[in-house]
C-alpha cells in the first residue's frame with residue numbers, strides 16, 4: 001500500500017513548506033487582516049481562531065487535500081458505523097455511542113448497542129441520586145460523605161480531570177478523591193482523614209486486572225473492614241477517626257456491598273474481588289480506556305455533579321460528534337486542528353504540543369490529553385505493521401495560564417524550539433472575583449490570554465527594542481523572534497456541555513491524525529513490556545534468599561542495592 005509520504009499531497013506540502021519556512025506571522029497578519037475573520041471555526045460553543053498559524057489559504061488547501069488522500073472521510077464513516085477499526089484487538093471504536101441519543105442505532109456484531117448504553121446510564125443516575133441524597137447508607141447507617149475513585153490511566157484521568165473542571169457544579173458538602181498510583185503514599189494520604197463509615201469506593205477498571213488498581217482496592221477494602229471492625233483487615237498506616245458508629249451484626253460481605261461499587265467490563269473479576277455484581281456498572285470492549293470517562297467510568301463524576309449535568313456533558317460530546325461527522329473539512333474543528341498539528345510535526349519538525357488552558361478548573365486537562373494523544377498516537381508502525389517513515393504523535397504538555405507564564409513560557413518565547421500551543425479561554429469565569437473598586441481578576445486573566453498569543457506571533461524586533469531605549473548590552477537578549485503558532489479556543493463559560501464539546505474535539509483530532517499517520521490509535525501495546533517486567537521483578541525484590549538475577553548489569557545492580565537497603 002502507498003505510504004502517505006509517497007503521495008502527491010504530501011510532496012506538495014513538503015514543497016510548500018520550503019516557501020513558508022521564511023514567512024513571518026507578523027507579515028501574514030499585517031498583509032491580510034481579513035485572515036482573522038477567515039481562519040476561524042465555529043463548532044458548537046467553541047469559537048476557534050487559527051489565524052496565528054504559519055499558514056495561508058494555499059497551506060490549508062493542501063492540508064485538506066492530504067486529509068482526503070489519507071481517507072479521513074472513509075475512516076470517520078467506518079468509526080461511526082461501528083466497523084472494527086481497532087485492527088490489532090479486533091474491536092469497534094465506539095465512544096461516540098456513549099453519548100448517542102436513545103433513538104440512535106449503532107450496530108456491533110449484529111446488535112444495537114445504544115439501548116444498553118442508556119440502561120447503564122439510568123442505573124448510574126439512580127445510584128448517583130441515592131448517594132447524593134443520603135438514601136444510600138454505609139454499613140452503620142450513615143450517609144456517604146466522601147467518594148474515592150480507585151483507577152488508573154483512563155479509569156482515573158478522565159473522571160479526575162472532569163471533576164476538577166466541573167467542580168463549580170459539584171455537590172459541595174461531599175468530597176471526591178482520586179487514587180491511582182500504586183505508591184502507597186497516594187492511598188495513605190487519601191484515607192488519612194476519612195471515616196470509613198461515610199466513605200464509598202468506586203473501583204474503576206475496564207479489565208479489572210490492572211495491578212495498581214487491584215492493589216489499591218485491596219488496601220481500601222482492608223482499611224474499611226478494619227475501620228468498621230468487621231474484619232481482620234490490616235489497615236495501612238493511615239489512621240481514621242475512632243467513632244464509626246454501630247455496625248451491629250453487619251458481616252464482611254455486607255460492609256463491602258455498602259462501601260464498594262465497581263465499574264468494569266469484566267463481571268467475573270469483579271465478583272472474584274468480592275464486590276457484589278449487583279453493584280457493578282458495566283461498559284464494553286468497544287470503549288477504549290482513554291475514551292471512557294463518559295461511560296460508567298464517569299460514575300464518581302456523576303455523583304459529584306448529578307445526572308442532569310452529566311447528561312448535559314454527554315450532549316456536548318454528541319454535538320461535537322455530529323459536527324465532526326457532518327461538517328465539511330474546511331469548517332470541521334477537529335479536522336482543522338489535526339491538520340495544523342500535522343503541518344508542524346511533520347513538515348517543521350515540531351515535537352511537542354503545549355495545551356495552555358486559562359482556567360484553574362482545567363488544571364488536569366493536559367495530563368488527561370497526554371494519555372488521550374500519546375497513548376493513541378505514540379506508535380512507530382503503521383496499521384499493517386510496517387515501520388512508519390514519518391513522525392507520529394507529539395509530546396503533549398502544559399499547565400494552566402498564567403502560572404506557566406512565570407515558569408516555562410520563557411522557552412516558548414525565546415528558546416530554539418518550535419512549540420505550537422493551544423490556548424483555551426472563557427469569556428466568563430465561574431466566580432467573578434473582584435476588588436472593592438470593581439477591578440476583576442478575570443479581565444486580567446484574559447488580558448494575559450490575549451497578550452501571550454500576540455507576543456508569540458509578533459515577537460519584538462531589534463528595531464523595536466532599540467527604539468524602546470534598551471541598553472546596548474541587553475538588546476540581543478530582549479529581542480523576541482516571534483512567529484510562534486497558536487490556536488485560540490474560546491467558549492462563553494466552562495459548563496458541562498462545553499467540557500463535553502472540548503474533549504470530543506480533542507478525541508476526534510487525535511483520530512484524524514492517527515488516520516493520516518496510518519497508525520492504530522486504539523491499542524496500547526507499548527505499556528505491556530514494562531508491566532510484565534515489573535511482575536517478574538517484584539518477587540525478586542522481596543525474596544528471602546538472594547535471587548538469581550538475569551537482567552542486564554544495570555538492572556541487576558539496582559535490584560541488589562534496593563534489597564540491601566531494605567535489609568534483604
Ligand code: F6P
Nearest residue numbers: 153154155205206207210289527
Ligand atoms: O496500561 C495502560 C492502560 O491499559 C490504559 O490504556 C488504561 O486506561 C489503563 O491501563 C487502566 O486500565 P483498566 O481500566 O483496565 O484498569
